[in-house]
Amino acid sequence: LVSIPVSMAVLLVMVVSRFLLKRNRSMFFQLKQALIRREFVLQYQPQVDANTLEVKGVEALVRWQHPEKGMLYPDVFIPLMEEFGLINGLTDYVIDASLKDLSAIQLPEGFHLGLNVPPSYIKAPARWVYLRQKHREFAAKGIRLGLEVTERQFLDKEARIALETMRQVGIEILLDDFGTGQTSLSVLQETKIDFLKIDKCFVDSIGHESVNTPVLNAIINLGKLLGVTMVAEGVENEIQANYLLERGVVLQQGYYYSKPKEIGDIDIRLSHKPELISALL
Ligand code: C2E
Ligand code: MG
Numbered sequence: 001l002v003s004i005p006v007s008m009a010v011l012l013v014m015v016v017s018r019f020l021l022k023r024n025r026s027m028f029f030q031l032k033q034a035l036i037r038r039e040f041v042l043q044y045q046p047q048v049d050a051n052t053l054e055v056k057g058v059e060a061l062v063r064w065q066h067p068e069k070g071m072l073y074p075d076v077f078i079p080l081m082e083e084f085g086l087i088n089g090l091t092d093y094v095i096d097a098s099l100k101d102l103s104a105i106q107l108p109e110g111f112h113l114g115l116n117v118p119p120s121y122i123k124a125p126a127r128w129v130y131l132r133q134k135h136r137e138f139a140a141k142g143i144r145l146g147l148e149v150t151e152r153q154f155l156d157k158e159a160r161i162a163l164e165t166m167r168q169v170g171i172e173i174l175l176d177d178f179g180t181g182q183t184s185l186s187v188l189q190e191t192k193i194d195f196l197k198i199d200k201c202f203v204d205s206i207g208h209e210s211v212n213t214p215v216l217n218a219i220i221n222l223g224k225l226l227g228v229t230m231v232a233e234g235v236e237n238e239i240q241a242n243y244l245l246e247r248g249v250v251l252q253q254g255y256y257y258s259k260p261k262e263i264g265d266i267d268i269r270l271s272h273k274p275e276l277i278s279a280l281l
């Protein structure tokens with residue numbers, strides 16, 4: 001009586017895991033193929049000085065130009081690439097492609113490029129050599145290379161040591177999505193960073209009676225206390241832009257200024273008012 005349900009359960013587990021394995025394997029090959037076929041493309045989002053509207057830098061954001069499904073966004077494929085161990089290969093590709101893209105246009109000296117890098121990349125010593133080499137190539141073109149890392153990386157001592165090593169050779173470190181993770185203040189004090197990116201969820205709270213607004217103000221004060229440059233992300237309107245500017249957050253990124261665009265469409269001198277720019281989007 002007992003043996004029938006047990007054997008059925010075993011069978012069910014076998015069938016389901018075979019199905020998942022097969023699905024996973026096909027996804028793995030699709031992503032690997034996409035890397036080989038160079039189906040990934042980059043868009044760039046300006047980081048703007050809110051006082052002068054000058055574009056001080058860009059963040060590179062990867063997309064998958066899928067042959068059948070069209071443009072796919074990173075939230076769909078980055079976690080899978082991490083799971084399948086393909087993320088370091090993608091990161092190499094992003095670094096190379098952005099160097100090629102930015103070399104093709106005229107940029108002011110000291111222009112910043114922000115690249116999103118996963119923990120596995122930061123911790124691989126073989127990648128340090130590569131990063132230093134690329135950093136020199138970017139520097140030769142007057143571009144400052146910055147690594148956007150999340151608080152997840154900051155929880156890991158090994159990753160923090162790697163980041164310090166990169167910073168010593170002049171690579172900038174940006175702490176991304178700040179305020180959403182679990183960075184302790186002591187870690188933040190002992191690990192030097194160059195930029196702190198205030199997460200969109202805090203910017204969203206501006207103008208609403210939200211619990212996040214006092215937290216936003218605390219983050220801004222913390223940034224000042226630590227002496228790091230702050231960048232606000234996800235700025236979508238003039239109220240948010242002014243609120244942040246009045247509190248000293250000069251560098252801003254968001255749809256209010258520009259959506260991520262192909263390199264050829266980036267206007268590095270936003271001479272016109274952002275209202276007009278957003279109207280054109
Ligand atoms: P992130 O680094 O925090 O990037 C900011 C995300 O917010 C981007 O989404 C950007 O398009 C979006 N964004 C910017 N301004 C606004 C705004 O005003 N309103 C709204 N609603 N959204 C805005 P995206 O491109 O879909 O990227 C999502 C995440 O994927 C990134 O978050 C980053 O963690 C990851 N990612 C992107 N590119 C790469 C990459 O090359 N490598 C790795 N490892 N991760 C990447
Ligand atoms: Mg980022």
Ligand code: MG
Binds near residue numbers: 176177197233
């Ligand atoms: Mg971010």
Ligand code: MG
Binds near residue numbers: 177199200233
């Ligand atoms: Mg974010």
